[in-house]
Amino acid sequence: MNWEEKYQNDEVFWNRGAPSPPLSDYLERHPLRGRTLVPGCGHGHEVALAVKHGLDATGLDIAPTGVAAARSLYPHLADRIIVGDLFNPIADLHGAFDVVLEHTCMSGLHPALRPSYRRGIDLTLRPGGLLIGVWFINPDLDPGHEGPPFPFSVAALTELFADGYAILADYVPDQSFSGREGRERVRVLQRLG
Numbered sequence: 001m002n003w004e005e006k007y008q009n010d011e012v013f014w015n016r017g018a019p020s021p022p023l024s025d026y027l028e029r030h031p032l033r034g035r036t037l038v039p040g041c042g043h044g045h046e047v048a049l050a051v052k053h054g055l056d057a058t059g060l061d062i063a064p065t066g067v068a069a070a071r072s073l074y075p076h077l078a079d080r081i082i083v084g085d086l087f088n089p090i091a092d093l094h095g096a097f098d099v100v101l102e103h104t105c106m107s108g109l110h111p112a113l114r115p116s117y118r119r120g121i122d123l124t125l126r127p128g129g130l131l132i133g134v135w136f137i138n139p140d141l142d143p144g145h146e147g148p149p150f151p152f153s154v155a156a157l158t159e160l161f162a163d164g165y166a167i168l169a170d171y172v173p174d175q176s177f178s179g180r181e182g183r184e185r186v187r188v189l190q191r192l193g
């Protein structure tokens with residue numbers, strides 16, 4: 001998947017123009033502080049959400065044109081939104097985060113890249129830190145659709161973080177973007193120290 005090309009061609013079908021409703025709801029109900037990473041932040045909506053909730057957030061995205069779009073949408077957050085590869089994060093990001101907010105970064109990745117995603121989280125989230133995800137549970141592809149998003153089940157999520165993480169919360173949210181109702185799952189994982 002060439003993400004940069006998608007942004008250059010304005011084929012950003014995943015962009016809903018607003019922060020994830022379940023993530024918004026979670027942060028309303030669970031005040032948090034600390035350095036926060038939003039991997040695959042795209043247009044930066046979840047970075048803006050995190051900062052609104054008092055988190056010291058950094059958005060990371062591999063696509064320079066995506067980062068430029070996020071910076072232009074949220075100019076006051078421009079310094080917080082950076083180009084980079086979650087799979088090979090720069091040394092400054094290693095162990096630097098108390099919280100990672102996941103929203104449609106994982107589901108956009110080919111299943112063969114899931115171990116690299118996990119490694120990226122391991123490298124950036126400090127032991128004891130929280131991985132708060134709105135995981136896009138999409139067990140079957142629609143006919144004719146090749147992904148992204150790729151098929152991703154609750155079982156696959158459990159398997160990906162089976163070792164080294166404890167599940168602190170796990171539920172199907174009661175508010176979602178339209179078309180994603182019942183296909184999202186909030187799961188909060190704590191990295192074991």
Ligand SMILES: C[S@@+](CC[C@H](N)C(=O)[O-])C[C@H]1O[C@@H](n2cnc3c(N)ncnc32)[C@H](O)[C@@H]1O
Pocket residue numbers: 003004014015016039040041042043060061062063066084085086087103104105108148
């Ligand atoms: C499906 S989009 C979701 C964007 C955003 N989270 C949203 O909900 O609108 C996936 C994003 O992950 C980014 N991405 C893919 N692989 C990445 C990597 N290895 N490191 C950082 N970002 C990556 C893509 O450029 C893209 O912006």
